[in-house]
Amino acid sequence: xxxxxxxxxxxxxxxxxxxxGVAEVSRETDIECLVFGDxxxxxxxxxxxxxxxxxxxxxxxRDAIGMADDPREAVRARRDASLVVGVRAxxxxxxxxxxxxxNTGACVLACARYFRLLRGVRRAALASVFPRYxxxxxxxxxxxxxxxxxxxxxxxEELVHFALMGSAYARRVSKVPSPRVALLNMGGEEGKGGxxxxxxxxxxxxxxxxxxxxxxxxxxxxxxRADVIxxxxxxxxxxxxLLEGVAEVLQDVARAAAERRLKWRVGLRLLSQGVERxxxxxxxxxxxxxxxxxxEQLFIKCHGxxxxxxxxxxxxxxxxxxxxxxxxxxxxxxxxVR
Amino acid sequence: xxxxxxxxxxxxxxxxxxxxCRWDLDKTYLRTEFDTLRQLIRTARERGTxxxEVPGVAEVLKGLRAAAERRGRPHLVYFISxxxxxxxxxxxxxxxxxxxxxxGIVFKDQLDRLRRGKLRQLREHVGFxxxxxxxxxxxxxxxxxxxxxGDDWESDPLTYSLYADTIxxxxxxxxxxxxxxxxxxxxxxxxxxxxxxxxxxxxxxRVARIFINLERRTPxxxxxxxxxxxxxxxxxxxxAAVLAAGEYLDPPDVAGVARAxxxxxxxxxxxxxxxxxxxxxxxxxxxxxxxxxxxPLRVAGLLPAAPGGWVRxxxxxxxxxxAPITVANPEPIDYDGxxxxxxxxxxxxxREARPG
Numbered sequence: 001x002x003x004x005x006x007x008x009x010x011x012x013x014x015x016x017x018x019x020x021g022v023a024e025v026s027r028e029t030d031i032e033c034l035v036f037g038d039x040x041x042x043x044x045x046x047x048x049x050x051x052x053x054x055x056x057x058x059x060x061x062r063d064a065i066g067m068a069d070d071p072r073e074a075v076r077a078r079r080d081a082s083l084v085v086g087v088r089a090x091x092x093x094x095x096x097x098x099x100x101x102x103n104t105g106a107c108v109l110a111c112a113r114y115f116r117l118l119r120g121v122r123r124a125a126l127a128s129v130f131p132r133y134x135x136x137x138x139x140x141x142x143x144x145x146x147x148x149x150x151x152x153x154x155x156x157e158e159l160v161h162f163a164l165m166g167s168a169y170a171r172r173v174s175k176v177p178s179p180r181v182a183l184l185n186m187g188g189e190e191g192k193g194g195x196x197x198x199x200x201x202x203x204x205x206x207x208x209x210x211x212x213x214x215x216x217x218x219x220x221x222x223x224x225r226a227d228v229i230x231x232x233x234x235x236x237x238x239x240x241x242l243l244e245g246v247a248e249v250l251q252d253v254a255r256a257a258a259e260r261r262l263k264w265r266v267g268l269r270l271l272s273q274g275v276e277r278x279x280x281x282x283x284x285x286x287x288x289x290x291x292x293x294x295x296e297q298l299f300i301k302c303h304g305x306x307x308x309x310x311x312x313x314x315x316x317x318x319x320x321x322x323x324x325x326x327x328x329x330x331x332x333x334x335x336x337v338r
Numbered sequence: 339x340x341x342x343x344x345x346x347x348x349x350x351x352x353x354x355x356x357x358x359c360r361w362d363l364d365k366t367y368l369r370t371e372f373d374t375l376r377q378l379i380r381t382a383r384e385r386g387t388x389x390x391e392v393p394g395v396a397e398v399l400k401g402l403r404a405a406a407e408r409r410g411r412p413h414l415v416y417f418i419s420x421x422x423x424x425x426x427x428x429x430x431x432x433x434x435x436x437x438x439x440x441x442g443i444v445f446k447d448q449l450d451r452l453r454r455g456k457l458r459q460l461r462e463h464v465g466f467x468x469x470x471x472x473x474x475x476x477x478x479x480x481x482x483x484x485x486x487x488g489d490d491w492e493s494d495p496l497t498y499s500l501y502a503d504t505i506x507x508x509x510x511x512x513x514x515x516x517x518x519x520x521x522x523x524x525x526x527x528x529x530x531x532x533x534x535x536x537x538x539x540x541x542x543x544r545v546a547r548i549f550i551n552l553e554r555r556t557p558x559x560x561x562x563x564x565x566x567x568x569x570x571x572x573x574x575x576x577x578a579a580v581l582a583a584g585e586y587l588d589p590p591d592v593a594g595v596a597r598a599x600x601x602x603x604x605x606x607x608x609x610x611x612x613x614x615x616x617x618x619x620x621x622x623x624x625x626x627x628x629x630x631x632x633x634p635l636r637v638a639g640l641l642p643a644a645p646g647g648w649v650r651x652x653x654x655x656x657x658x659x660x661a662p663i664t665v666a667n668p669e670p671i672d673y674d675g676x677x678x679x680x681x682x683x684x685x686x687x688x689r690e691a692r693p694g
Contacts (some may be wrong), residue, residue, distance in 0.1 A: 053616030
């Protein structure tokens with residue numbers, strides 16, 4: 001069984017929800033959880049929950065990187081922080097993959113500091129998944145967005161790498177045999193966007209092993225046209241936060257409407273099953289986490305607000321990625337353009 | 339031979355108090371499934387060869403006897419089961435197959451209760467078990483030390499603690515009676531239990547430890563309410579390690595338990611190491627005692643050979659932090675508080691354990 005390193009101290013709900021997620025995984029699976037953080041606090045939480053100690057090892061760390069800490073300074077100076085110690089454990093082969101809901105910048109920088117970039121890859125990419133419509137039976141209900149913030153500005157070559165890495169990940173983890181890859185742009189025509197986007201478009205079209213479907217615009221994101229959406233980190237981060245914000249606003253509007261009129265309240269009650277299904281579809285906790293791609297080692301980043309269920313799902317995704325040999329698949333994919 | 343050794347050899351061997359081990363059967367010794375009526379019927383019809391023991395339990399029982407014999411300590415083993423005597427033949431067959439030494443088994447006559455229309459009493463075991471524990475105590479030699487083994491399925495932790503406090507004179511009859519009424523002990527059985535309790539108070543001897551097999555993985559913190567005497571364990575390797583720390587087992591006996599888990603229950607050295615670290619972190623086993631137990635197991639390949647610095651660091655750090663393990667309960671147990679917590683918590687655990 002894969003050994004998954006977990007940063008118990010990272011995230012808005014750490015360590016309680018992280019440890020409860022670990023406990024859930026220990027009960028339900030054979031995954032070996034190697035938990036980094038304040039040992040006494042971790043054990044105190046375990047003591048109050050149902051868990052299987054046979055699948056949990058705890059490594060005490062005296063320090064933790066907070067969500068508001070400066071990532072660069074924290075990764076450089078706080079070598080005893082749970083995130084840093086965990087990433088080192090993966091780099092040294094004591095665990096096969098790292099999971100954290102902590103400070104995103106620190107996660108990416110810790111990977112950059114201790115992991116090795118795949119041969120030919122210049123910059124890492126933070127992937128993220130979001131729910132969308134599907135166009136054909138068997139299509140994954142989640143699309144993969146690469147990059148969600150690891151590399152703020154990108155050149156064409158980096159966008160090409162992101163496309164290949166994202167496609168390899170989707171092939172392995174989502175089991176999509178030939179994922180449709182698209183560039184996020186301000187128009188469908190290949191000449192649209194800046195110089196980097198135009199060049200990336202030309203180069204992606206020339207890769208025969210890649211199922212490149214061209215550019216997609218913002219309104220097409222939640223349609224099923226593409227399985228992997230490629231963009232630079234700044235844009236990807238804005239898109240994800242916008243999607244999350246819109247979903248939250250819609251829920252708030254529905255709640256406010258229900259409070260205002262009895263007719264609307266009754267209507268919502270009648271639709272409650274459907275609303276619950278939509279909520280489940282847009283609930284990030286269902287999906288666990290997404291990988292930081294481009295390194296020889298694996299890192300699964302969870303949402304900062306992850307609860308126990310999200311953490312448990314992220315650990316399962318991490319174990320699945322190890323079992324499906326994702327780093328090897330990504331390395332092979334990059335080999336096409338090296 | 340040195341003068342010191344000669345002097346030691348001439349010293350008369352200290353008479354060891356008898357060790358009385360009392361075990362629950364279902365979910366403690368046997369992996370019995372009776373969550374549904376179908377499982378209950380199947381369990382009742384099973385033969386000895388079809389019954390499955392909890393991994394490592396037979397080795398703990400055999401190790402306890404072997405260790406007692408090495409020390410010249412009289413050793414008695416009794417099973418107290420709330421199952422009906424009709425399954426006795428299958429149970430005896432199973433124990434014989436496992437080579438487990440025992441001195442007696444007590445069953446609960448469920449059929450008699452059914453015949454008398456006492457349906458509620460079919461599931462109430464506190465009164466039955468307490469009476470049998472007290473009866474056994476009165477028959478045991480003076481100064482007997484006891485180890486009790488149960489599980490988190492029914493009321494073993496509570497029953498065993500009530501028993502231990504009663505015989506140690508920490509729970510007077512005027513406190514015991516309302517507690518037994520509150521847990522619903524049979525009105526006809528109550529005077530008998532109280533009479534037995536009155537006779538057992540102040541007998542020489544005590545309950546050294548109560549081991550609870552966390553079959554349904556009840557959160558261990560819940561048992562803190564019952565004091566340090568109660569040790570919840572997730573597997574019999576943890577139980578064996580704690581028993582070795584109390585010198586009821588020797589490291590080779592612990593190795594026997596570990597080997598059984600590795601060979602017959604697909605345990606890995608890493609799983610065993612995680613189990614050991616867990617019981618240390620929970621404060622049931624002193625780090626130095628864990629080291630002592632672990633050393634021969636590493637040599638035998640039952641624990642990872644090179645533990646890495648982390649295990650040594652863990653034990654060193656906890657060794658500094660952990661006070662000597664206290665098995666006696668210095669503070670009286672608030673049984674009303676325990677009952678308030680245990681019953682709703684059991685329902686919550688059931689909900690959590692339910693799939694979907």
